[in-house]
Amino acid sequence: MTDAAVLNATARVKQMTDLTERLTACLIDESKAFEAHRPQDAAATVAATQELANSYRRESAQLKANPGAIAAAPAAQRTALIKATQIFEAVLSRHAQAVEAARVISEGLVQTIAAEVAGQRGSPSAYGASGRANAGDGRAVAFNRTA
Secondary structure (H helix, E strand, O other), X not given: OOHHHHHHHHHHHHXXXXXXXXHHHHHHHHHHHHHOOOHHHHHOOHHHHHHHHHHHHHHHHHXXXXXXXXXXXXXXXXXXXXXXXXXXXXXXXXXXXXXXXXHHHHHHHHHHHHHHHHHHHOOOOOEOOOOOEOOOOOOOOOOOOOO
C-alpha cells in the first residue's frame, strides 16, 4: 500500500470513530434526560442528534459498500472503531428503551385525558321526546394510535 492510501484510510477511520463517539455522547445525554423524566431536555438536542445520525448512516453505508476504503488503516485504529461501534450499539439500545418508555407514558396520558373528556360529555341521545335530534356537544377529541 502507498503512504497516501494508508493516510487516507487512517483519516477515514478516525473520522468515523469520532462521529461514532459524538453520536454516542448525544444519545447518552438524551437517555439520561428521558430516564430523569425530563424529555424536554432531550428535545433541545434532537436536531443535532438527528444530523449526526444522518451523517453516521451515510458514512456507514459507504464503508459497508466499500470496506477496502479503510483496509489500509492500522489495526489499532480499526480496533478503536470497532470498540466505539460496540459501545454505540449498546447505548443505542438503552436509548431506544428510554424513548419507548416515554412514548408509552405519553400515550397513556393522552388516552386517560381523552377518556375523561368523553366521560364528562355523557352519552349522546340521538332524538328527544319531540322527535328532533338533540344538539350534541360540538367539541371534538381525536386520538390517533399511529402517531
